Amino acid sequence: MKRLSACIIYIVLSLPVCLAQTTYTAPVYQELPLGAIKPEGWLRNQLLIMRKGTSGHLDEIYAKVKDDNGWLGGKGDGWEETPYWLDGALPLAYLLDDKTLQEKVLRYVHWTLAHQRPSGYFGPITKAEREQQQTIDPAHANAGEDWWPKMVMLKVLQQYYSATGDTYVIRFMSNYFRYQLAALKTAPLGKWTQWAEARGPENMLTVLWLYNITHDAFLLDLAAHLETQSFPWSSWMGNRDWVISTTTFRDNNLWMNRHAVNVAMGIKAPAVNYQRTGDTNYLRSLRTGWHDLMTVHGLPMGIFSGDEDLNGNLPTQGVELCAVVEAMFSLENIIATTGAVPYMDALERIAFNALPTQTTDDYNAKQYFQVANQVQISRGVFEFSLPFNREMCNVLGMRSGYTCCLANMHQGWTKFAQHLWYASPEGGLAALAYGPCSLHVKAGKDSTPVTIHETTSYPFEDVIHFSLAASKTVSFPLQLRIPAWCKEAVILLNSQPLQRAAGGQLVTLDRSWKNGDKLALQLPMEITTSTWGRNSRAVERGPLVYALRLQEKWGKEHDAVEGDYFSVYPEGAWNYALQKAGVDKPGEQLHFSVVKPVDDSFVWNLAHAPVKITAPAKQLPDWKVANGVAYQPVTDREGIYKGKVDSAVHEITLVPYGCTKVRVVAFPVVR
Incomplete structure (x- = not known):
């Protein structure tokens, strides 16, 4: 199959038009191609540390990913941990233009793409295929294996497409989703594990992403079908009974609906369903659910407790690293769908507080659970809802606690870097989170190549500088987020006052931009x-x-x-x-x-x-x-x-x- 060489992709920043007669509602913002945003300064250094550490070498040092891997046709790991690693390592490879790391991760991507079954099914060779030469098709879907790890690999393939433009991914996903729509009748999401039921929004997310490209009506049918077989996160978040129930018992009854990583993935469900249906009741459920979750279980560093279950708001409670990075990913998608400032503020609070403390400087060790008031890191059972008799959930180790976090932690910084900027309607740009980076896109109605250098020590300083370079004057709307914590922001253009704005809103600067224009955003911090x-x-x-x-x-x-x-x-x-x-x-x-x-x-x-x-x-x-x-x-x-x-x-x-x-x-x- 044809492969496109790795490169920075330049696109026209305009939102797609929905061609089907449906209630589907396109996101307010579109993600930029992977590689259009290049982290710089301290943020780039963080990614370089990850590249040198486990993010760049997990396939060499961790047996599950290294040995006879199922995602390379072997008999080894064929479940979540290899796709988890790729979900962070692949964007890292393209953000850094690291050809060596690209070659490593693309081994798994290319094997997966090349070994799709004629029916559309994909993934590691199953036991039934290997031992009984069983053909997997919708009539024999029970011979397949768990839906859940495929949801993660679909996210990896989506990012691969974003970085390379390889259209084979579109055909691959279309074939798989046609298979899935038929197969779910005999092999529902919960056939193998509850993880797929709990994490159905991940599946729906990639289905709607593909619909945004192909407008194939069957994809909306599939998304609706997946919703019926998934945990009802949207209704739970909207009716408040669920949050109340998470404060009561700590037993095996319904524990999957209070498992913090499931919750971190599930919080995007109302936004996904709003995109699928256009029903604004889902947005109300999202607001209610996020408010209640953070009121009952919120911790100062911006994340809710989850050690492993949701466990209240005492500062002695912990939170799993997987919950941190998955909550960030959910917020990044909620931001695109809703365009609402509170979720942008929430993303930064997690990224700049909860995320960096839970790994060692070299990114070779992590904590399974961090604690807000953490006066020692040591072996013990502490106040965790899942205390482990091994007493290893709080220490900093490569394999301490469950190793899902070892594989999954890499997506936190990489995806945050990818979502500093979004595309907005009419060829516009939106800076919705802040950090040092450069942006390379085509903007405006004439698709003019534009480069914006964002220079700042934010979040430690309160000024963000934007320098624009373009071959000619170009008109497009530029949106800047004013965080709710800022009483009044000051915007200067070429050192001259341009506008003041109160916090908690987006400011749109719709104007003609000239080569060399310099914009400064001052966000006074109190x-x-x-x-x-x-x-x-x-x-x-x-x-x-x-x-x-x-x-x-x-x-x-x-x-x-x-x-x-x-x-x-x-x-x-x-x-x-x-x-x-x-x-x-x-x-x-x-x-x-x-x-x-x-x-x-x-x-x-x-x-x-x-x-x-x-x-x-x-x-x-x-x-x-x-x-x-x-x-x-x-x-x-x-x-x-x-x-x-x-x-x-x-x-x-x-x-x-x-x-x-x-x-x-x-x-x-x-x-």
Whole structure:
């Protein structure tokens, strides 16, 4: 089959017109081709670290991906972990223009494309095929294997198409989806495992992506059929009973509907169904479900608890790394579908806080569960809803906990980099998340090649610079997101004031752009505090949440089953409470300062923390670790801790949460 060489794809930025007479509603924004956005500065360095670490070498160091792999025709792993790895490694290869990594990941892609069965079925050679020479077609769909890992591989193939334009992917997916529509009658989503039922929105997402290209009506029928066989996330999120039920029992009854990774994937279901039907009730369900989820289970770093089940809003609860990256991916798709600013803000909060803290600097080890108030990283059962008698869920290791996160963690930064920009109607562009990058597209009605360099140390600084290069003057609308945390943004064009805008909205600059135009977006950041579980308070500035800076004592150990791992303990006191005066008037009592500039070598750790906030605090002598957990002190209705408090006032230093491994982020309050 013909293959296109890897290159940056330039496209005309116009939304497709739906040709079928349906209620299908195209997304507000379209994703740009993989490679059109090139990360720069600290973001590129993060990807280079991943390329050097497990993201670029998992197929060499991890037996499931390395040995006799099913996605290369072997008898080894044919389930989720190999597609998980590809789902992050393939975009990494194209974002970095890394030909060596491209060759590695394309082995799996090309094998998958070349070995589709005549019926449209695809995937590793099944036991029935290997041992009984069974032909898999809709009449013999039971001889196939689980639908779930194929959903992940479809996402990989979608990204491959986005990077290369290989039209064989379109034919491949069309054939598979025709097979699936027929096969689901005898082999429904839940035939092999509940994972496929729980994660049906992933399947629907790629079906609708293909419909956006081909407009084949059967694809809408398939999407509707998949919805009937999937967990009803949309109705759950809209009626509130589901969120209430997740707060009650912790047993094997219906645990799949509160499993945090399932939830992270499921939150996109209302947006997917809105796209499928045009029914705005789905958007209301999305708003209700996200609000309720974060109210009942939300943690300061922007993600909901899930260790593995949803587990409330106490700062002692953990969250699985897979839930972090899957929630980000869901939000990236929700943003495209709805164009709603709150989900853009939510994406950045997770990306700049929850994501970076859960891996080591070299991206070779990860935590299965991170904890908000994490005063030690060690073996133990802690307060997790799935505690594991192996006691390895909290340590930093390559194989500690379940290895799904080892394979799946790579999509977090790569897909975030892909979704800094989107295409908007009328050949426009939309900057909906911010980070250093360059953008290479064709824009405007005349499809003029345009390059935009986005230069910034955001989220650590509050100014984002855009420099435009074009061969001629070009007219197109440029949209900029003004985060809700920003009271008033200032936009300058060529150093001259252009516009002011309140937070929580999108600003559209529809004008003729000239070669050399320079745009500056100023997003003044103020220190604020927010309230979390047990009346605890967190300190924020812009999209960053700040945590107590603690010196870290690392120790390397070895487990016979799960290999090498790291424990981390704090050095010095951690049991501080914020003073009420600082909580009530953070702009007066708390002080922000820049420690060092952010350069291209930035790493999310204490040594590179570029900014800090100092705050007055007092120690709580009775706040101690019990069984590895810093149980949150109880407060009264005013949110004031009533136990013993030392009289001395200390100035504590807070740094970005993402730069910490051990920390306090949700503080008690004292007078």
